[in-house]
Amino acid sequence: MRAELEDSNTNAQNRPLMQYDSLDNFLKEGAAALAKGPIAIVLVEDDVEIATTLRHHLQAGFASIVVFMPNAFELPIDLQATVHRVTYSMDADGAMENAVNSIIAAAPGIWMYYCFNAEYLFHPFCETRSIGEMLAFHTEERRDAMLTYVVDLYSDDLDVDHDAVSLDRAHLDRSGYYALARPDLDNHNHPKERQLDFFGGLRWRYEEHVPAARRKIDRIALFKSKDGLKLRADHTFNDEEYNTFACPWHHNLTSAICSFRTAKALKSNPGSTFDIQTFKWHNSAPFEWHSRQLLDLGLMEPGQWF
Numbered sequence: 514m515r516a517e518l519e520d521s522n523t524n525a526q527n528r529p530l531m532q533y534d535s536l537d538n539f540l541k542e543g544a545a546a547l548a549k550g551p552i553a554i555v556l557v558e559d560d561v562e563i564a565t566t567l568r569h570h571l572q573a574g575f576a577s578i579v580v581f582m583p584n585a586f587e588l589p590i591d592l593q594a595t596v597h598r599v600t601y602s603m604d605a606d607g608a609m610e611n612a613v614n615s616i617i618a619a620a621p622g623i624w625m626y627y628c629f630n631a632e633y634l635f636h637p638f639c640e641t642r643s644i645g646e647m648l649a650f651h652t653e654e655r656r657d658a659m660l661t662y663v664v665d666l667y668s669d670d671l672d673v674d675h676d677a678v679s680l681d682r683a684h685l686d687r688s689g690y691y692a693l694a695r696p697d698l699d700n701h702n703h704p705k706e707r708q709l710d711f712f713g714g715l716r717w718r719y720e721e722h723v724p725a726a727r728r729k730i731d732r733i734a735l736f737k738s739k740d741g742l743k744l745r746a747d748h749t750f751n752d753e754e755y756n757t758f759a760c761p762w763h764h765n766l767t768s769a770i771c772s773f774r775t776a777k778a779l780k781s782n783p784g785s786t787f788d789i790q791t792f793k794w795h796n797s798a799p800f801e802w803h804s805r806q807l808l809d810l811g812l813m814e815p816g817q818w819f
Contacts, residue, residue: 547620557582574643631773658755659735665714667776667792677776707757722785
């Protein structure tokens with residue numbers, strides 16, 4: 514067993530093709546990572562829960578995972594052998610769109626997903642069904658994109674977890690979610706067909722600390738790439754059908770991204786951190802890390818997939 518472990522570590526260290534020193538280098542040399550979907554794109558903003566984020570999505574069944582992260586952050590050896598690491602900084606304006614749109618252009622016709630570190634995708638029945646099985650069903654329903662709700666997670670003890678992140682003490686809001694019609698600026702602000710803006714969680718409870726443009730919790734995080742498709746800064750696409758929550762004839766599947774990202778931001782921002790002593794309120798509940806809880810709370814929809 515020791516010899517096998519040593520061999521595994523040696524092989525991991527001898528996998529230079531899994532490491533790319535820039536986005537351009539990845540696009541030239543990383544064709545193997547983009548050959549088959551679904552592909553997970555993980556955008557690393559800080560050094561919080563990078564490894565658990567990657568392992569969670571490996572277990573979900575993605576064919577390959579591409580992680581964009583600075584050189585200053587390290588990956589465990591086992592992940593160096595299983596994910597494609599691209600040296601990249603999320604500090605520049607438009608970094609998210611640039612990374613995702615570059616992958617879209619390089620690999621049309623592939624199911625893709627994107628998230629940030631300390632975010633965890635859950636889909637209906639994910640404990641027994643893979644992401645590929647769900648997307649195969651979704652494709653049969655003639656859908657090329659899937660709405661995901663970003664469900665805020667937070668520690669219940671900020672005195673212990675100063676960055677608000679704790680997998681063991683993770684909590685979520687069990688109510689307080691709502692939707693508003695999405696106005697069409699090009700059509701006299703009439704509501705867009707089958708599109709809604711969704712709100713709730715920490716961005717709703719602490720909206721005075723969140724810019725209006727960032728208060729939505731909906732994200733088209735699962736989508737099928739195609740020529741000309743572009744992700745926009747507000748997590749929508751330039752193809753309006755991709756931004757719809759369902760097809761015209763019945764409800765479709767949705768998924769949830771359980772995310773510490775907002776809690777981290779509120780506790781790291783000097784303008785908000787001192788105003789927040791705890792994120793807990795009367796509608797907080799421990800997160801069970803199970804799709805059943807999210808389905809019961811209405812935070813994702815199984816559609817016709819039983």
